[in-house]
Amino acid sequence: MVKKLVVACGSGVATSTTIAEKIKSKFENDRVQCNVEAVDYKSILNELPNTDIYVYIAQPDANVLKTADKLNVKVFPGIPFLTGMGMDKVYEEIIAATK
Structure with missing residues (x-):
């Protein structure tokens, strides 16, 4: 089964879409099969039950972290995908979570 990764920001439009596209592109280059979606933070509790990986x-x-833990959703920071600092390390951890 293909896993699902969501990236959440305040509106689900600007920052989350930028990071989601960056991750999606890296997945395509590395031939990683994982659905990637940008969402708004207000809907994250509704998204978590159908999500495997959450990038914030x-x-x-x-409450969100407790729910993610209970559902076994892996949680990762998204800021490294904006700054480039620590991005490779976080990306490798995300890759491991897709397996």
């Missing part, structure tokens, strides 16, 4: 922009609140 702003630090998620405790």
Whole structure:
């Protein structure tokens, strides 16, 4: 089964879309099969039950992290995909989570 990765930001439009496209492009180059979607943070609790990997922009609140943990959703920071600092390390961790 193909896994699903969501990237969430405040509106689900600007930052999350930029990061989602960057991850999607890297997945295509590395031939990783994983669905990638940008969503708004307000809907993250509804998205988590159908998600395997969650990439956040702003630090998620405790309830979101607790729910992700309960659902075994892997959580990763998205800022490295904007700054480039630490991006390779986070990307490798995401790749491991897709397997």
